[in-house]
Amino acid sequence: MKNQDKDFSAVSIQTLGRLPYYLNFIKSLDQDKYTSVSAPVIAKALNLNEVQVRKDLAAVSSNGGKPKTGFDIEELIKDLEEFLGYNNVDEAVLVGVGHLGSALLSYKGFENYGLKIVVAFDQNEAVVGTHVGGKQVFPLEKLKDLCWRMGVNIGIITVPAEDAQEVSELLVEAGILAIWNFAPVHLHVPDYVVVQNENLAASLAVLSKNLNEKLKV
Amino acid sequence: MKNQDKDFSAVSIQTLGRLPYYLNFIKSLDQDKYTSVSAPVIAKALNLNEVQVRKDLAAVSSNGGKPKTGFDIEELIKDLEEFLGYNNVDEAVLVGVGHLGSALLSYKGFENYGLKIVVAFDQNEAVVGTHVGGKQVFPLEKLKDLCWRMGVNIGIITVPAEDAQEVSELLVEAGILAIWNFAPVHLHVPDYVVVQNENLAASLAVLSKNLNEKLKV
DNA sequence: ATGAAATCGATAACAATATATCGATTACTA
DNA sequence: TAGTAATCGATATATTGTTATCGATTTCAT
Numbered sequence: 001m002k003n004q005d006k007d008f009s010a011v012s013i014q015t016l017g018r019l020p021y022y023l024n025f026i027k028s029l030d031q032d033k034y035t036s037v038s039a040p041v042i043a044k045a046l047n048l049n050e051v052q053v054r055k056d057l058a059a060v061s062s063n064g065g066k067p068k069t070g071f072d073i074e075e076l077i078k079d080l081e082e083f084l085g086y087n088n089v090d091e092a093v094l095v096g097v098g099h100l101g102s103a104l105l106s107y108k109g110f111e112n113y114g115l116k117i118v119v120a121f122d123q124n125e126a127v128v129g130t131h132v133g134g135k136q137v138f139p140l141e142k143l144k145d146l147c148w149r150m151g152v153n154i155g156i157i158t159v160p161a162e163d164a165q166e167v168s169e170l171l172v173e174a175g176i177l178a179i180w181n182f183a184p185v186h187l188h189v190p191d192y193v194v195v196q197n198e199n200l201a202a203s204l205a206v207l208s209k210n211l212n213e214k215l216k217v
Numbered sequence: 218m219k220n221q222d223k224d225f226s227a228v229s230i231q232t233l234g235r236l237p238y239y240l241n242f243i244k245s246l247d248q249d250k251y252t253s254v255s256a257p258v259i260a261k262a263l264n265l266n267e268v269q270v271r272k273d274l275a276a277v278s279s280n281g282g283k284p285k286t287g288f289d290i291e292e293l294i295k296d297l298e299e300f301l302g303y304n305n306v307d308e309a310v311l312v313g314v315g316h317l318g319s320a321l322l323s324y325k326g327f328e329n330y331g332l333k334i335v336v337a338f339d340q341n342e343a344v345v346g347t348h349v350g351g352k353q354v355f356p357l358e359k360l361k362d363l364c365w366r367m368g369v370n371i372g373i374i375t376v377p378a379e380d381a382q383e384v385s386e387l388l389v390e391a392g393i394l395a396i397w398n399f400a401p402v403h404l405h406v407p408d409y410v411v412v413q414n415e416n417l418a419a420s421l422a423v424l425s426k427n428l429n430e431k432l433k434v
Numbered sequence: 435a436t437g438a439a440a441t442c443g444a445t446a447a448c449a450a451t452a453t454a455t456c457g458a459t460t461a462c463t464a
Numbered sequence: 465t466a467g468t469a470a471t472c473g474a475t476a477t478a479t480t481g482t483t484a485t486c487g488a489t490t491t492c493a494t
Binding site for chain 2: 439
């Protein structure tokens, strides 16, 4: 197996979730001062296990690290960005321009990871035709046609729970292959569609629960 | 071990994340029609493993299920709500009333899990003094004093990445014990503070990556 | 009653992930 | 140039979470 075609599928979801933090930390280093960074240093800074960091980096770095010095910062940034899709931009559409939808449309963070929300859709006539975060808002009726023509394959659902299933079906009809779902309901979609649920209330509940656990002991 | 003082700490984060979906599904059932629901039924509806559901429910249900019939719906709802903190409301403050902060302040979902954002803080004079989602926005200077007096112990950070660390320190000084952090940076806080990171860009990146993996195979 | 079907709880096997250990390699220092 | 310390990669162990299996229990139909 050549370096170029690493077996990316070997990277776990958890690793994937940590990579952005590595990138973030490494970028924050003064590159005039250091040219390389080691796994133990990153681990300490992010409160992670040294071996875990090393394994994660091994999965994405094309050159590996050197004993005693670590990984070349410049190379590592390149590798991480490449891996996170910096070079092949993935486009997404968003449905539901409420508070949360607007927040996502205005969110700058996506660009850094090779992701871009290109257009939005909503039922509400008041927002249709306007621009939010620089993206135009279209009526739901245009969804199918526009998605097909743009070849977009990621859909973001930020509509109320009761409309989510219906919207997901629209998206599937429009050829969407992956859905990022913010509605707190389980979506029924064909097997080939990847769904990632983002239940904000549940997330906060988890935090609150963890806190209570800790206080109890 | 009595029923009342179950060993809640045995519940994993993953389980905790699934509980709201169970609750949601069970509530959606017509209680005039059914009085009990079984693990296999829930599993099928939510596309999960039957045994997993049973184990999860066993961890929160006070009475257990009956062979052949399953779990009593009414009891189960009570247990789940109890477990998720329905009865002892946890209060939180939010810092950073931008798009995302506003979205969270207006988000109705929290109430169902015994969570409540009580006030918000921001640097920007334009939003200070206004109400968002029915909650008043105060200047940052008031944070420490107000949090102390209200005895709030959860803080939500929705400020730009560069301000997050500073805000986290403010929150810690204000006696906050748990932080829900939306800024894509690792926060350095005392060990006793629980931090939960919510990196939206990373989440979408994970989805996008998953999709690409799937398409490759 | 009795037998069949569904479900439970418990335990066991499996899978994924995280952490620890260890020899090999490199850089620095005396 | 030899010794020491830091780091790497690889391998082994431990931990955690998921899935399968199995005997026991309950309901329902005969």
